[in-house]
Amino acid sequence: MRRVRTLALAGASAVLLMSQAISALACEEHETAALTAPARSATAKFHSLSIAKKAGYSILADSAGTTCIAEPQMGAMGVHYVKGDLVKDPAIDATHPEALVYAPDPNGGLHLAALEYVVIKSDWDANHPGPPSLGVGVGTPPAPPWLFGHEFNFTDAPNRYGLPPLYSLHAWIWKDNPMGTFEMWNPSVTCNG
Numbered sequence: 001m002r003r004v005r006t007l008a009l010a011g012a013s014a015v016l017l018m019s020q021a022i023s024a025l026a027c028e029e030h031e032t033a034a035l036t037a038p039a040r041s042a043t044a045k046f047h048s049l050s051i052a053k054k055a056g057y058s059i060l061a062d063s064a065g066t067t068c069i070a071e072p073q074m075g076a077m078g079v080h081y082v083k084g085d086l087v088k089d090p091a092i093d094a095t096h097p098e099a100l101v102y103a104p105d106p107n108g109g110l111h112l113a114a115l116e117y118v119v120i121k122s123d124w125d126a127n128h129p130g131p132p133s134l135g136v137g138v139g140t141p142p143a144p145p146w147l148f149g150h151e152f153n154f155t156d157a158p159n160r161y162g163l164p165p166l167y168s169l170h171a172w173i174w175k176d177n178p179m180g181t182f183e184m185w186n187p188s189v190t191c192n193g
Contacts, residue, residue, distance in 0.1 A: 032181050035148045036173045039115060042095035047112045047174075049081070052100055057081035060099070062160040068104060068191035069160075075179070075187035077170065078103040078113055090123035092145050103175055103189045113175035113189060117147055121154070121165040145169075150182040 046052040060080040061067045070076035079102045086098040098118040102110035130140040144167050145152045152167035159166075170184050177186040 032148070036094070036171060036181075039094045039097070039171065040173050043097065043100070043112070043115060043174075046100050049102070049110055052081050056083045056085065057100055058084075060161070063162050064160070066160075070189075070191040071185055074185035076103075076189040076191050077101055077116075077185065078189050078191070079110055080116065082118075087118050087120070088123075090119050090127045092117055092119060092147055094147060097171075101170065103186075104191060111175070113186070114170050114172045114177075115174075117145075117152070117169045117171070119145055119152070119167050120163070121167055124167060147171075148182065153184060 046055070046057070058081060059067055060082045062069065068076065068079050080099045081102065082099045086096055094117075097115035099116035100112060101114035101116055103113035104110055124145060125142045128142045128145075130142040144154060147169055148171060150169060152169045154165070154167055155163075156165050157163065168184075169182060172181050172183070172186055175186065176188065177183055178188060179186065
């Protein structure tokens with residue numbers, strides 16, 4: 001009888017923990033949706049690639065001429081359309097992403113999947129000096145940019161695009177990413193189509 005009670009208690013505890021985890025995940029998804037709502041609203045029109053092109057976004061190829069970016073063990077990003085004027089501007093605006101990321105489908109079509117925010121590190125640093133140092137010497141380096149509650153990733157030079165060191169953040173707000181909304185690579189995107 002004692003064993004049955006112990007098993008019942010353990011089962012009830014497991015159900016409680018599982019429901020708390022599901023609740024926390026639902027809360028996190030709701031919070032992410034609320035944070036990204038202005039970006040979704042502002043970029044919905046870019047589901048049409050022709051509208052994106054008219055708005056000044058153009059396809060980006062890496063230094064090898066590759067336009068669909070993949071990392072075999074991680075998944076892919078897809079095809080980037082970039083607006084150069086926004087990359088040159090060190091401001092970060094959730095409603096004006098520097099890049100639109102399109103996932104290819106098996107029929108050769110492209111579908112808006114993610115937004116990418118990009119800022120050149122030297123431009124960011126020049127416009128966001130770090131706090132003064134408490135000791136002798138120069139101030140503390142600036143912190144990387146943040147958006148949607150997430151710190152940008154750092155990409156050093158040399159890199160596949162021939163760009164200077166930069167910060168970037170992907171936001172997979174148009175296609176689910178099983179690795180997370182703000183992860184760089186998406187295992188559900190492929191360039192093999």
